[in-house]
Amino acid sequence: MFGLIDGNNFYVSCERAFDPTLIGKPVIVLSNNDGCAIARSAEAKALGIRMGEVWHLSKRKPEYREVIAKSSNYALYGDMSRRVLEVLSDHFARVEPYSIDEMFLDLTAFARVDYCRRVRDRVRRITKIPTCVGIGPTKTLAKLANKHAKTATGVSDFSNIDIRREAFATMPIDEIWGVGRANQTKLNELGIFTVEQFAALPSASVRKLMTVTGQRTHAELNGVSCLPLTLAPDQKQTAAVTRMFGRPVETWTDMREALAAHAARAAEKCRQHGLVASAMQVFFHTHPHNGDPWYHGQRSFEIEPTADSFAIISQAVSAGRSMWKPDTRYAKAGVILLDLQAPQDAPRDLLPTVDPVRSEKLMTALDAVNARFGRGTLRPGGIRQTTPWSTRANNRSPRYTTRLSDLMEVRA
């Protein structure tokens, strides 16, 4: 039996855990660069703020006057997610972290509704995060039960056929895990609107309509488990670092620095997984919607397999240099490392330009210092700590749980 637990409005709940002034107020959390609403409190949803709403365009609406908009604080959300996972690991034999705020649980015969309710209370007490739990004989049913739980009492059990049947009659098909916008349109055109109608379709016609993936979703809805609990993600294929700039970048000095920083971070991600990259893509472009002339420079090329920051930076920068066009206002840049593989699987050069042993030692030292003293403590030359092109985050809360300088203050 599967369970799916997820944090209600997770990012907002993380903010509220440390700031009582946010409780009961309409609160939203903005995406990187303070762009769109990516988490909304119940009060904010009630005001009509949509997921992905571009905040700087709508914040002046009079009905949004009371809304508190926070910049995203991923150091905090990441640490709170860790705490949730650790509490769950105390209570379930196996927990699959599916995303930052959703975890699949392996439920035994004894761990059902009452047990899940108790765990949910414990997560709330320890992390201050309210959650909902869905239970089902398949992952897809557990996920759907979790949606149902939001409108019910916080825990829904779809292993109970009666509860399931009653819920299916009214739940729209877009609540099903794996049914996207395109499939929803297709099904609606055929007059299929509820989960009940979809589940009743013959398996063969679902396959014709939505390929084998849709057929699997359909089988799972009918109680046939096709997706097992996976404890480790598939090996990463790419490591991407792409960012909108806080303000337009117009000089090569700033662009070089941005590319170097993105390349360094991408290399670091690559090393975290113990992998090396054998190809790279570098791009930058102007803003697509602000009226500036469109320019998009992009280059993909093979590199000698490596995860060495210095090697990756220098190649990213020279690729950027080759497509640099002056007198242009750039809005976004990115470095994507491709074809990641384990070092022993990567093709080896006869005469490598990077000494692999020396490089590995240096990179291990670099990562160790940054892990201990905070990201960005040791940086390859040419990357400043705060930069004019950095992402905007005007209203980010303190990193309450990970930095001694940012601890929550308690008044005595």
Place this chain on the structure above:
Amino acid sequence: MISALPLLLMFCICSRMGEPAYKGAETTGFQSPAQDHVEAVPDLAELLELRRPQRYAVRVKGEGLRKRGIHGGDILVVNTDAEPRSGKVCVAFLHGDVVLAILIEKDGQWWLEPSNDAPQPVCDETEVWAMIAALVRTDV
């Protein structure tokens, strides 16, 4: 590559524990008798159980709890999973403020006693956020 492996391994182990490799063990003259006994410094995060999910560090502001030995600037390590106990200091959300208060049980009713305010009954509007578990002071 082979010869560098043990050294690299040692480096990894040391750096994992947040310690730079201790170079003095590799002496040039007499072999150090401590060579096989190099240990890391005591890990205060371990002592304070900071890696457990219910442990949070918070910073004290104000001198209202000096009688309980808690000074402004102190770091308190608190436990959000501890049973509330009468007479103990807790962190509470009170009227939109984060405060330290003494928790008191009287005739089945729980009260919060902040240092500079009248006692408040624990109700829906208040939250006992955590109980104090340990104190860290660096400017003794």
